[in-house]
Amino acid sequence: MSDFRAYCQPATREPVEIILSPDESHHLVTVNRAHVGQTVVAFDGRGSEWIGTLARADKRAAVLKVRFLQKAKPLPHEITLGQALPKGQSMDSIVRKATELGAAWIVPLESERTQVHLDGDRQDRKIEKWQTAALEAAKQCGNPWLPEIAPIQRAGAFIESARGYDLKLIASLHPGARSLRQVLTDFRTTQQRAPRKVLWLIGPEGDFTPAEMSVSQSCGFEPITLGPLVLRCETAAVYALSVLSYELQSG
Numbered sequence: 001m002s003d004f005r006a007y008c009q010p011a012t013r014e015p016v017e018i019i020l021s022p023d024e025s026h027h028l029v030t031v032n033r034a035h036v037g038q039t040v041v042a043f044d045g046r047g048s049e050w051i052g053t054l055a056r057a058d059k060r061a062a063v064l065k066v067r068f069l070q071k072a073k074p075l076p077h078e079i080t081l082g083q084a085l086p087k088g089q090s091m092d093s094i095v096r097k098a099t100e101l102g103a104a105w106i107v108p109l110e111s112e113r114t115q116v117h118l119d120g121d122r123q124d125r126k127i128e129k130w131q132t133a134a135l136e137a138a139k140q141c142g143n144p145w146l147p148e149i150a151p152i153q154r155a156g157a158f159i160e161s162a163r164g165y166d167l168k169l170i171a172s173l174h175p176g177a178r179s180l181r182q183v184l185t186d187f188r189t190t191q192q193r194a195p196r197k198v199l200w201l202i203g204p205e206g207d208f209t210p211a212e213m214s215v216s217q218s219c220g221f222e223p224i225t226l227g228p229l230v231l232r233c234e235t236a237a238v239y240a241l242s243v244l245s246y247e248l249q250s251g
Helices: 022-031 090-100 120-141 155-161 180-191 210-218 233-250
Strands: 005-007 017-019 039-043 048-056 063-071 078-084 105-110 167-171 197-202 222-224
Touching: 005 022, 005 120, 017 048, 039 063, 078 090, 078 155, 078 233, 090 105, 090 120, 090 233, 105 120, 105 155, 155 210, 167 180, 167 210, 167 233, 180 222, 180 233, 197 233, 210 222
Parallel strands: 005 039, 078 105, 078 197, 167 197, 167 222
Antiparallel strands: 017 063, 039 048, 048 063
């Protein structure tokens, strides 16, 4: 994989050259110090990658000469992370790690115990910041697919409206939660295949409330234990996505 990656959305699928945006040009030329003649992979976040050569190292409008297009295969499974908003800057880290682990969707949630509440312009600025964090992570890890980041939603309403998933999981500290492997084994036994679309909810500091857990179970969510220790929000999200991705790919 090339050391240099840049995000772009060309007007045509088979461009001869690509002119990068001012932000991408600055990052490529000034921050990464790419030089004329070096290979740059431009990607659109939807699986298309244009392998090119830096033809003009302009920090405001860098130009790539395209050599060829390659299309990355999507993962055989689609994971949506529903993350209750944590305090501080933890959501930035969660978005980065979720991108590295191949999450297709990230849905920020306001739950009953969420202590962060964002409205109007503050919400728009946060979502823009998370999109930037996802883009930075995709460049670093070589992921040609950018996750979609949904608007902030109320956890209860999202739980009740969640449709179209093969499997709906919710991390739980409450008694009766099962292991992920048990739930996946049951699914494969009954459906004779692995789940393709999975939704996993991760709670805030203090976990989801008993009422939220009750609603989730009535809506078909499986409570999943993440082990005997109480994990921080960002640790729980990374752990949950890691073990789920591993189990789906190995299965």
